[in-house]
Amino acid sequence: MSFTLVVLEDAFAASVAATLDMLRAARTLGARSLRFQACSVNGGFVRLSSGVGVETSRLPARSRADATTWVIPGLGMNDAAAVRERLARPDALTLSKLIARHVSRGGRVAAACTSVFLLQQAGVLPRRRVTTTWWLAGLLAEMETECVVDANAMVCADGPILTAGAAFAQTDLMLHLLREHCGARLVDMLARTLLLDGRQAQARFIAPELLANGDTLIARISAEVEAHFPNPPSVATLASRLGMTERTLSRHVRRVTGQSPLALVHSLKSRRAQALLQATHLSVDDVAAAVGYQDAGTLRRLLKKLGVAPPRALRSAASPPPPPGRKRA
Known part of the structure; x- marks a missing residue:
């Protein structure tokens, strides 16, 4: 060899x-x-x-x-x-x-x-x-x-x-x-x-602002999504606000990032969820709701798909101990 x-x-x-x-x-x-x-x-x-x-x-x-x-x-x-x-x-x-x-x-x-x-x-x-x-x-x-x-x-x-x-x-x-x-x-x-x-x-290392690589449109999409949590606009709404068709939006996002618009949105949701898990004492259900998911199970599946540690591990590694009398979520 x-x-x-x-x-x-x-x-x-x-x-x-x-x-x-x-x-x-x-x-x-x-x-x-x-x-x-x-x-x-x-x-x-x-x-x-x-x-x-x-x-x-x-x-x-x-x-x-x-x-x-x-x-x-x-x-x-x-x-x-x-x-x-x-x-x-x-x-x-x-x-x-x-x-x-x-x-x-x-x-x-x-x-x-x-x-x-x-x-x-x-x-x-x-x-x-x-x-x-x-x-x-x-x-x-x-x-x-x-x-x-x-x-x-x-x-x-x-x-x-x-x-x-x-x-x-x-x-x-x-x-x-x-x-x-x-x-x-x-x-x-x-x-x-x-x-x-x-x-x-x-996936767990991707920072959407770097993924934009200086592209103004990707930066605008990211800002739109993050500004409207927990109910970020749909891809169709994003396209309409940006004055283009969904197909044109998708083609541009994929050309710049290598991802679909929906995958970009999920990356932004994942990053916000990780930040909340590491910096707050919100329950996992509350964190899921804060980024637009119905329940903690949906959030856990997203993090797993992206290769991110589960909520408990993220919280244990980065968060300070919870207040007295309150258990970790």
Whole structure:
């Protein structure tokens, strides 16, 4: 079993380091046949984010058999303009061509966060289910209309293409790969040793104001919904107030956020509910009513669907003790 860690200049240093440390730890814990190397387009020392760097070997420019899984950590950009600028640089253009060749010859590629955009540039995402950092999911869906972008997923595996969510989802991606190659028992030991907790969804980390990514319309929708709790406007009402059809509204929301308008509303409800659970002593039924749900069971199902801890756990972790004589809800 072999991995090629492929890094570009200014890549997210923590993701590169975490990948190397997880691979070394897996080998120490018993995966003796595990082989890996760090490579780059030109080889040599590659400067990463935060002023650190890594020595690399050069990826072969000429075709040759390569049975390794290529692992590409996030590129360290936070917005659409930076993504487009980074993809246009010579090393990214060269790597995209190498990725396309590797996949065409039966190779696997695993990318996290913004490095998923390299796979889009390489042309290997059509008809695949993929994910990326949640606040850029809409951009990926806009750039690659023939793939399904699941902004909620932490890791997506579709044929030879594996993708993961924002920055530290790199660890979830590596747990997935190592579970395939080394088995569940060793990976469980690795996760316990390094205090890693494999996560299934990005949804509980999504902040709607960041999901808007500077888009005025999404900001207006969020403000409308939050201003009218516990009875936020329907999607039809939102569209009418914004002077557009439901279809146009839906298309815009999905393009920017990677979500449907209804999913965006549920994200806003979830965030308000979490805030109330953590900062007040309202009962779970009262919190549910405050965000427009009929009962606590509906709220619990929403939180579970989004990968959020149940109300009792949220309250126990963040709220101060209740007043004397009053029990936690």
